[in-house]
Amino acid sequence: MLFRTIKNTTTMLTVVAICLVCTAVLVFSIEEYESLYLESTLGDLDGLSENMASDLVSLMATDPDTFEITTTLLRLDRYENVKYAVVFDQHWQQLNVYFGSTFTPQNFELDIQLETLKHLPLGVEVREGELIALKLVGDARLPLGYLLIVNDSLGPLKNSKLTLLKRVLPLVLLVLFIAILGSFLIQRQLFLPLSRLSRLAQKIQKTHDYSLRIDIRGKQEVAELSRDINSMMETINTETQKNSEYTEQLKEQQKTMERLANFDGLTGLPNRQFFMETLRIELAKAKRDNRNLVLMYFDLDGFKGVNDAFGHEIGDLLLMEVCLRTKAFLREGDLISRLGGDEFLVLLHNDPNDIMLFEISERLVHGLSKPFEIQSWEVQIGVSIGIARASDSNFNVSEFISNADIAMYRSKDAGRSTHTVFVPDMMEDNKRRLLIANSISGAIKHNEFSVHYQAKVAPDESVVGYEALIRWKSESLGMVSPAEFIPIAEQSGKILSITKWVIKKVCQELDQILAMHTGKMVVSLNLSAHDIKNASLVDYIRAMFDKYRVDTSHIEFEVTESAYLENFDVANEFLKQIRDMGCSIALDDFGAGYSSLGYLTQIHLNTLKIDKQFVDNLNVSKRSTLVTKTIIEMAKQLNLQICAEGVETREQAEFLILNGCHQLQGYLFAKPMNLQDLLKR
Missing domain, CATH: 3.30.70.270 (Reverse transcriptase/Diguanylate cyclase domain)
Structure with a gap:
């Protein structure tokens, strides 16, 4: 039991050695001499170690300079009593070792265990026949490391005690030899498992194989340490595997993030x-x-x-x-x-x-x-x-x-x-488009737009209504055709401003138009696809009607077939509110777009306007003539008013009247005119 642990074994050997030395000292009565010697030697060693610790401060302030530290330690060559010196960093990791000329460094092990050394007081003391100087390198608040110098305390006494030692030299040598040999063999046996642990750690460091294990054997402390290390390695190995899996997940997530950043989520195409x-x-x-x-x-x-x-x-x-x-x-x-x-x-x-x-x-x-x-x-x-x-x-x-x-x-x-x-010529067209788009707001502000009215006539050629058409005479661009600026206004988001301007202008001029005629008169205004998608326009129309006290039975709003059907649900809701105000609704350009006849049963209209392309081909194309007849007949069956636009010849007019068209509109009867010219007729 006594020698089961490393601690007990080392302690007992040390006690036995001290007892032998003390006995020899007592026997030969050299206490007083040794006291004087030690007092002198302690003072010298204290000064030496203090100076060297001060010199090491500059060498360890940043990254330790091994060469310079070695050079500093070599200054101990002048002191023949120095056995060895060791420099540690602030974590008690060995940085450099110096061996004196009288000391053989084979299989060097510290005489003092590292844990014991950490608890030694700073200074100089005698320990186990050696003078040990332990000094702090640097300031106590910010230590840089530690300096250990071990002197032979018996060396200086050799000459004075030579005669005395000759008498007991054989016995002393025999005892010392046995003690050193026994201590060496025992320590070697005791520290062999620790060497295995060290080799295992080095192997793991090189291979990064955390599945390696060490055999559990040796003294109690070493066996427990081996078990703890194996347990720790098991934990590290498990965590490493988890980290590897997590790293793979992160790589996959990184690839996903890169894909989302560079590719369209719907189609997978580059974004x-x-x-x-x-x-x-x-x-x-x-x-x-x-x-x-x-x-x-x-x-x-x-x-x-x-x-x-x-x-x-x-x-x-x-x-x-x-x-x-x-x-x-x-x-x-x-x-x-x-x-x-x-x-x-x-x-x-x-x-x-x-x-x-x-x-x-x-x-x-x-x-x-x-x-x-x-x-x-x-x-x-x-x-x-x-x-x-x-x-x-x-x-x-x-x-x-x-x-x-x-x-x-x-x-x-x-x-x-x-x-x-x-x-390149298209750039000029594009510049003009940009110029037109940028000029629209200014044109509204400076009143460059005007409303022209084109008459709609009954079969007897009496005027029954007008279509309000916008014209633009720009100071910088001259006359700009609606066919040019209306699409640009729609693309640039300015069509709503134009529509509001036309609605306001017609409301202002409506009374003068109605005063020219005694019969029922309806003025039509055009709405674009962009207009019917803007719910706020309904409120604006209502506000203008209230402001100018408009009789809404005289107002009709025209929506193109394509605009209506492309926004069917929105258009239905928008035009329902218009109808609720008392206005009538006309489907413009019928036949030029979808011609989805099924929709006519789902929408509420008052007037169906036949597109000009059919009117142009009357009596020219049998197919167009037949389609026009079909449209007129279908509108009759649905109880809709029929208006043909673009009538330019007497033959076209006669055909349309003969087939039951209610209203005719075109240059044959009247060109668009502004209010002033209209009043002069």
């Missing part, structure tokens, strides 16, 4: 951010290599109508199908991106020539115009494509995309479902 960055890089390469790039900008014609008619879920599925179909029409290397909504960009690979560019565009136009089968619904759309070359924009990203956008809107103006290549 605007990714495409713009790629485009910048490709433009820089093309400019450097003196190559050209071709960009397509297209959006879907009629997509909004699909959303309104079938819902956004069908719209999303349609976008996904459009992407799949578009990819099939493009070449390998072409990059397609969803810009947003129903707008797409395509960067064409290797600058295709005009023939190839035409073929790709035709494939897209015809391919995307074919019906899509979406959840048993047959959905049909079109596509308008704008094409631009990088050289026309001087390889500038913004201008490059803007040029393609301009060409795309030119395709829409040309009737949609077509493709247009940008040419």
Whole structure:
């Protein structure tokens, strides 16, 4: 039991050694001599260690300089009594060791255990036949490390005690030899498991294999330490596996975040951010290599109508199908991106020539115009494509995309479902469009707009109403056609301001118009698709009627067939409020848009206006003539008033009157006139 623990074993050996030394000292009566010797030696060692500790401060203030520390320790060569010196850092980790000339460092182990050393008081003391100096390097509030110097306390006495020692030298040498040998063998045996632990730690450090374990054997403390280390390694191994799994999850999440940041969540196509960055890089390469790039900008014609008619879920599925179909029409290397909504960009690979560019565009136009089968619904759309070359924009990203956008809107103006290549002349048209858009607000403010009234006549050519038409005479632009500025106003979001201005103007002039006639008179005002989606316009109309005391039975609002059906539910709600005020409703341009006759049974109208294209082809095209007759007959059956617009010949008028048309409108009877000219008639 006594030698079961390292602590007991080391302690007993130390006690036995001290007893032997003390006995020898007592026997040979050298206490007084040793006392004087130690007092002198302690003073010298204290001064030496204090000076060296001070010198080490500058060497350990930052990163310890091993070379300089070694140089400082070599100053101990002048002191033959120094056995060894050790420099520790503030965590008691060994930094450097010095061995005196009389000390053999083989299998060097500290005479004092590290834990015991940590609890020694700072200063100089005699311990187990050695002079031990332990000094703090640095300030007590901010220690940098510790200096340990061990002196041989018996060396200086050798000469004076030589005679005395000769008498007992054989016995002393034998005892010392046995003690040293026994201590060495015992310590070696005791610390062997610790060496194994050290080698295991080094192996783990090199291999990072935390599944390694150590055999549990040795003294009690070592066995317990081995078990604790194995338990710790088990915990580390488990946590490492968890961390590896967590790291893999983080990598997957990072990939997902990158995908969300660079790709469209619905279609999986590169998004605007990714495409713009790629485009910048490709433009820089093309400019450097003196190559050209071709960009397509297209959006879907009629997509909004699909959303309104079938819902956004069908719209999303349609976008996904459009992407799949578009990819099939493009070449390998072409990059397609969803810009947003129903707008797409395509960067064409290797600058295709005009023939190839035409073929790709035709494939897209015809391919995307074919019906899509979406959840048993047959959905049909079109596509308008704008094409631009990088050289026309001087390889500038913004201008490059803007040029393609301009060409795309030119395709829409040309009737949609077509493709247009940008040419520099289009910039002038675009500048004019921008100038018109920017001038609208000023035109309203400076009263540049005017209302012209075109008469509607009965079959006997008596005036039964007027259509209010807006005209613009700009100080800077001259006369601007409604066909030019109305679409621009719709695209720039300024159509509502124009509509409000016309409504207010008609309300102001209505009494003068009514005073010209004795019979029933109705003035028609046009509403755009943008107007009927703005609920606040109803409140504005009501406010104008109240302000100018308008008899609403004299007011009719015209909505185009396409505007009505593209926003069917919204239009129904909007026009219901208009009807509730007492106004009548006319469906304008009937036959030019959807011609979905089924809708006529679901909407409440007063008047059906036949589009001018049918009137133009009367007695010219049998098909158009037959369709016109059918429209008139259908309107009669629905008890609707029928108004034909664009009547310019007597033959057209006679045909329409003969087939039962109630109202006629066109240059044959009257051109649009302002109020002043109208009053002069």
